[in-house]
Each structure stands twice: as structure tokens, then as C-alpha cells.
Amino acid sequence: MAHGKKAWAMIPFAKRFPELGPRETRTAFVPDDDGDFPRGKYAFLELYCEEEDCDCRRVMLTVIEESTPGKIWATISFGWDPPEWFTDETEDLGATASGAFLDPLGPQSEHATEFLDLFEQMITQDPAYLERLKRHYAMFKAAQPTRKRSWETPDPARRAKRPKPELLKKRRKLR
């Protein structure tokens, strides 16, 4: 169950599904500098956790823009289960995995908060998008390659500590 919050444990959906991925990646076109966002064509790339035996039911989204390659405009973590789903045993997980928030370990930009707002609008106003994220998660987990791991080399990611809730600067519950 332990979920290593290491960047390398999150794999882009499009890497595992190179044809479907780009087709089903949510984009947002901003035609003018309207105050909230600079003009541009933004994409919400999905990353899912590749940890074996992990059912974290969450997605990480990195927001990129066509004309600014290499720049990450926001890193959003989103867990779709309500906090009540989590038991005492997974209390620590529930503290960080429910709702959408800016990931404290990922790169952000000066517009990150606006992108978080936009993402929350999308998942609350567009149920099809939320269902798509869940479907992508299920597909990703079903396509998980079985890695051979020796009993002599335990995986350090399994014991990785997750950040404490108070370290999360921007965390919001789903309304």
C-alpha cells in the first residue's frame, strides 16, 4: 500500500499508451492574455504511479504549454476518493491523497494556483473528464508490467515517507 512520492514512480500515461494518450489528453487554449493565463495552448499531461500492488487511485498532472517547451506551469495531484473512503489504516494516505492540490514536490509556476482552479472546474463541471481519468488509471494499472524483484534487494520506495499534511501549501477538498 505504501506509495513512494518519488517523481520516478510516476509514469506518463502517453508513454504507456503512445497513441491513445495524446488523443485523450485534456488541452486548454487561451487565445488572449486575459489576466489569469498568458496566451497559449496548454496540456494537462497525466502521470500514474507504477508501483506494484499500489491502488492509490490518484493521478498527477503536469501542465505544459506548446510554445514554452521544458516549462512546467503547474504540478497537480488529484485523488478522487472522498476522505471517508480511507480507513484508520490508511489515514496517512487520506491526509494527502484526497482532492486536488498543488504537489509540494513538483515544479510550479506563478500561475500554478490558477491552473489548479481551472482543473477543479474541469473535474466538477465535466463528469466525462473525471471518468476518463479514472478509466486511464484502470488501464494503466491493468497494463502494469511485472517486474522481477529479487528478495535480496528490497524496494526503498515502499518505505518512502510521504510528506506531512501541514507541508502541503495548497490543498483543497472536492466540493
Ligand SMILES: [Zn+2]
Ligand atoms: Zn500508487
